[in-house]
Amino acid sequence: MDRKLIESLLNRRTVRKYTEEDIPQDVLNTVIEAGVRASNCGNMQIYSIIVTKDKQRKQELCKLHFNQPMVREAPVVLTVCADVNRFHKYCQNRNAPVSYNNFLWLNVGTVDATICTQAMCDAAESLGLGICYLGTVTYMAEPIAEFLKLPKGVVPITTITMGYPKEKPELTERLPLQAVVHYESYKDYSAEDINELYKDFEDLPQIRKYIEESRQENLAQVFTNVRYKKEDALVFGRNYLEFIKKQDMF
C-alpha cells in the first residue's frame, strides 16, 4: 500500500500565497478529471466547473469575494456549481420530463459539487499545488452568478483558488478526534466535555494572540462577536434563499 497519498492528505495546509507560475493545461485537466472521477448521484454529473484565468476577470471576481487577494493572485480560480440545467437540456432533447428544479436536487447538487471540489483539491495537493476555499461564494452567490453568466438551474457552491505555493504555513490545530466522532449514536457535550475538548486549542499562543488583537475574552467571542455575526448570517442567508428561488431551485 502506498502511504504517500495518505501523507499528502494528513499534512496538507491551506495555501493563500502563490508563485507567478501558471498551472499547465494538462495538470489542470488531470485535477479536474480527478474531481469528475469522484462519486456523484446516479452518474448524472449535476455540477459544472467555471474556470477563471483571465487577469482582468480575476480582479473583478476578487471584488465579489470581499477583495480577498487570493482571487486576483492565484493563476486559477474555480467556481464549482450545482447544475441541473445541462441535465434538463438533455431531458428536453429526449422527450423526458424536467424533474430537478427543486430544493431536494439543489441539496444533491450541493453535495455533488462539493465532492467534486474536494477530489480536485486532494488531486491538486498531491501534484504539489496549493488551494484555498472561499466561503464568500455563498454570501455573494447572486452577483457571482451574474458575473459568471449562470442560467437558471445553476447555483455556485464552492470557490477555490489554486496555484503553486509561495508559502508553507504551519499545520493548523484541530480538535481531538473524539470531539467530532461519535460511536453508534450522538453523545451530546457537557460543559466539562467542552472545556476538555477545547483546552489545547485555546491554549495555543497564536489563538491567544488572535483573541487579544480582537479585543475579546475568548475564541468563541471572536467568532460570534466579530468574525461571523448573527445579523450578517441572517442577511446572507436571506439573500441566498432569494437567489435559489430566482434560479428555480427552491
Add this chain to the structure above:
Amino acid sequence: MDRKLIESLLNRRTVRKYTEEDIPQDVLNTVIEAGVRASNCGNMQIYSIIVTKDKQRKQELCKLHFNQPMVREAPVVLTVCADVNRFHKYCQNRNAPVSYNNFLWLNVGTVDATICTQAMCDAAESLGLGICYLGTVTYMAEPIAEFLKLPKGVVPITTITMGYPKEKPELTERLPLQAVVHYESYKDYSAEDINELYKDFEDLPQIRKYIEESRQENLAQVFTNVRYKKEDALVFGRNYLEFIKKQDMF
C-alpha cells in the same frame, strides 16, 4: 512528483460489496484524521461523524436507507452531519452569542461535512478500502436523525459505507471534460451540444441494456420517469425542509 497519488484518484470505483474483514481501528482513525485535516470554514469544524459498526444497528439503519444491502454488509457505515450544536455549546460556555442556527450556516455545514467526507473517501481508497455514497440520507433525514439521536443543530448530510472490496467493478463512464468545464463564463448548451456530449454515453452497451430493462426510450427517461421522479423529489424535499426547520437550521 509521485504519480501514484493521482492514479488512486483517477482509477477509483464505487464499491458496493465488501469482504468480511473488519477495518482496524488505527486505519479508521487515519481515514477520519484525513477528513478532519481537510479545509473547513474558520476552522470551527461544524461537522460530526457518526460511526455505525454494531451489527444489529446496521440492520436497523439499513431499513432507513431503503434496504440498500451495503448498509448491513459493510463493516463500517459513516453518517457525516453538519453540526453547529457543539460550537453552540462552546459559545454558551464562554459567554458568547449563539449565531449559527440559520440557513446560511446549514449551507456552510453542508459543504464542510461533504469536504470532510470526500477527504475520508480519498484517504480510504488510497489505503485499499472501497466506499459507496448513499443519497438516501437526505430523503430519510428525519428518521435517520432520530435513530442516531441527533440533537437540534445537527443535520445528516452524507452517508458512506466502507470496507475492503469484494469486487472490482468496471470504471464507469463520465461525460467528456468539456461537458462540465466552462472557461471564464458559463456557455449554455444547444441541442447539438447535448447530442455531441451525451453520444458516447448513450452508445454504451450497458446503458442500452439499462434502457431496455427499464422499458424506456432513452437514458433521460430512465432517470426522470423511473429512477428519480419529480413527485418523489417534491415529497422528499418538503420532508427535508420540515426537518431542517425542526432542527432549528432554517
